[in-house]
Amino acid sequence: MKQHWRQVLIRTETTLRSTIEVIDRAALQIALVVDEQERLVGVVTDGDIRRALIRGLSLETAVGEVMNKRPKVASLRDSKAQLIAMMEGHHLYQLPVIDDQGRVARLESLQALYKQPSFPNPVFLMAGGFGKRLRPYTDECPKPLLEIGGKPILETIIENFVKSGFRRFYIAVHYRAEQIKDYFGDGGRWGVKIDYIDEVEPMGTAGAIGLLPDYLPDVPVIVMNGDILTQIDFARLLAYHNEQQAIATLCVRQYEYQIPYGVVNLDQQRVIGIEEKPLQSCLASAGIYVLDHSLIKVIAEQKQLDMPTLLNQQVSRGEQVAMFPIYDYWLDIGREADFLRAQGEFTKYF
Structure with missing residues (x-):
């Protein structure tokens, strides 16, 4: 996803209304909640927001109250095969990859991992x-x-x-x-x-x-x-x-x-x-x-x-x-x- 994933970085105080706009604009079906150092503190999907609204929460609710605070993550050491196995095993379409300090390094998508690229590079x-x-x-x-x-x-x-x-x-x-x-x-x-x-x-x-x-x-x-x-x-x-x-x-x-x-x-x-x-x-x-x-x-x-x-x-x-x-x-x-x-x-x- 190159740097496209940076569009879905939000803070815990971001409202559900703004989070919906972020998810919709990036079309990644997920937002990554981070702190000041871009350390991952949670994730939120469109499904999480939908369930929150059904429970009666307003669109002005902070995303920190709704997010998944213990998301599945991968490390920079995980290979492509390991990423696919993790995502398939937990039925995930996106998976944050974090560094040793817990900072977001990138966001992997199962669709992109499955896709067979073709490179002109010798x-x-x-x-x-x-x-x-x-x-x-x-x-x-x-x-x-x-x-x-x-x-x-x-x-x-x-x-x-x-x-x-x-x-x-x-x-x-x-x-x-x-x-x-x-x-x-x-x-x-x-x-x-x-x-x-x-x-x-x-x-x-x-x-x-x-x-x-x-x-x-x-x-x-x-x-x-x-x-x-x-x-x-x-x-x-x-x-x-x-x-x-x-x-x-x-x-x-x-x-x-x-x-x-x-x-x-x-x-x-x-x-x-x-x-x-x-x-x-x-x-x-x-x-x-x-x-x-x-x-x-x-x-x-x-x-x-x-x-x-x-x-x-x-x-x-x-x-x-x-x-x-x-x-x-x-x-x-x-x-x-x-x-x-x-x-x-x-x-x-x-």
Whole structure:
């Protein structure tokens, strides 16, 4: 619903008369009651108002007396499938999504979730790496063709994009390129169009993007590593990028790690505390990006380029680089432990 839902934000003191006008004007059949910080305190539907009037309440009654003070809500971490299951299970047509502070982030509609969109945006999949950390599995097979759940990793990635409404793919290949080309062909088996970008020599994690053809539509490009399993909502990611009006959007994942030693805290040379094996966390790049079309030319001019360098260049030029946190399932198949873990988790998430 993009920002359309903001039209139905009201306060507890709003009258039923005004609430009816808000609901009618937005045509969403619901209004969201929020406080000064836009934290959700309740919802009211046209049915709630109708029942209030039948009970004899006047149109000047404050909506706070009528609203549902314990509505069903979703979090930003809930996937599209989880949203649909929640709405179907509780017979809801709209569902507010709130952040960790209880503020309204958006309003989902069951009709919109069911609707199958179609996007003109190209998807660029990076599948040219050697997969050295996964040897001997990759001695004779490129990593994107390693099977998890009975099919290649890259096939699962493409199928997820297809389900989200993307039809145009470019795959960057280098190591054992012919095996990838032979398996996926022109994409006809999946009802999509696939072209290949041949890296004669490795060009860095972003360089091959500069080899994309000049005739691409002037829309953002989604870029993703070809060894990631995820349930991210690509349509939501693209909508977020467009709303931010950013030159690029970087997907990030919360990463936690434990220091295996006691950490000493100092004030100059004086010990002020020792913390035993503390747990640290940071935001790590998830290997998924949305790039403005103009960056294709920027990359082409530099030949060999890594993605962090590209994004740092844009930041230094004053361009906006947005951050999109991933709360859905995500796993980078970079090591043998990840590969084995994915085998056990595949049926649960895919």
